[in-house]
Amino acid sequence: MDTLRVGVIGAGANTRLRHIPGFQEIEGVSVEVVCNRSESSSRSVAEAFGIERIAKTWQEVVEDPEIDAICIGTWPYLHAPITIAALEAGKHVLTEARMAMNAAEAEEMLAASKAHPDLVAQIVPSPFTLKWDKTIAKILEAEELGTLREVRFQKSLGLNVDANAALNWRQDKELSGNNTLMLGIYYEVVKRWLKADPKRLLANGSVFTKERRVPNGSSKPIEIPETITTIAEYDSGLRLVGQMSGVELGASTDEYVIAGSKGSLRMDLRVGKLFKTLLGSKEDVVNPLPEDMADWRVEADFVESIRSGKPVTLTNFEDGLAYMRFTDAAIESLAKDSAWVEL
Template structure:
């Protein structure tokens, strides 16, 4: 078995928690070089995970002939540039979510992957519902919920409450692009369950703290990314999607999904870690996934398996990533045009 050598570009929290340890656990896989935002932080990560080399610039990692695959753990602002360069250099790519800054960058990533079909191009998937995804899709396929009428999701955070807090990366368009709070990562799950995209979308949002300090001692800058956003989308079938993302709530907040049909409702409570079902005329009951349907975080192993065995990427391929970028871009466009319906 040929050894697979990984180069890491951007060693943020998820990369340190998941990707580096995940790769190091796989037989015949090594993490050989890391490049973080500074030489000092690169050295710190290398020492912590026994990575033999550091690079001062991400382009060094992409050009390194000893590296077979690139793991991108930066914020979205570099995902497209690194991905396109890495694929052109003959490297497999695993990039952290969100896919890119906007649809245009996502399209460039898709084009680069199509130009090198022999290479694996994967995006880190939305992980929150992995345990229940197969069960939910089976229930939807069975038709027991009847005609689907509405799917909704809600995520409440306290991220933007403190007006004195500096600009966080999710509010910084230069780092995050059109990605808004966790809208894309929650919509990705709906897309996974339904297997289709909505036709049109309307969004309403607000920024209450109009200016924030950029960096600990930086200048005041205008806040462009909404602190709270509500989205309504409509599908060709008449199904509605209603999403609420807010960074304005302190306390326990709400976190989950509801799928409502003409004969029943599924409720996914992510805070409680519980899926429940209520059919017309019956009582609400907890749904426990069958053991064979339970999935968990397997991102690094899936990536390696696709490289070694040619297994197709399901969580998440570039086509699905581009679809959720279209959704988030449509939300920003609707907001910019005073909350009008726009095509997805």
């Protein structure tokens, strides 16, 4: 097979840590060109990874006839325009999460991918539970927990504690859109396990630091919640409770719980363990079978889908749209004083 030639647009931390090395490890794949936010940063990345060319604009990479696939590592504000342009130019697309600024952009991306079914369109998946996903799916399919009653996820991190800290891209609505902390990425995992979306949602959240400094010395109002709690309901009566806090210091909370009529699963991402408790039994560690364990292979999956036509599962644009709709619904509920919003 001819060499698959990749162009990289946006070389942030995850692109440098995962995507570029991941592609360079695959036989028959070449990272040909990189475009970062400035010429100097593009050149720095190119020199660090032995990439021969740099581009001054993302459009140059998309329009380059020597490029077969685009890896997008920018902030969310460019995901939709680059994805759509790349697909229209006949390029395969791997875009960093979060999928887009909002569900409307995600819908446009999905429509573009459907208009070019011969091209692979993939989103970088939420990676935190990959090791245990198959094990959890087997437990749910076997109905070991009985009738599911509630699913909960909770994540705390101190991104927004310091009121004197400058504005970061995750709080900048012009760069991040409706994406709020890690809400969409954590919901993506729930969707992966349950294979269903809730029917309605309400959200409550707060912004404590109303303005933050920007590089030009002025300040910018903060619209994205610094902490948010969501409650969603499914047709079956199952509840989903999610809490994202950016205002906690100290020991971080990072877990999922699936509660049913016969038992519960608890995934503690701080210690990297899955626990199961059944009625009449104590909590036990669940160790996945070797054949059920998965790890990061985003770049390899992307290349395999291009070469073999294997459907994208982690993560396809349909699932990306689902988590963007969930995120949008949370923002809409907040704007309506925590009213229920239909999904």
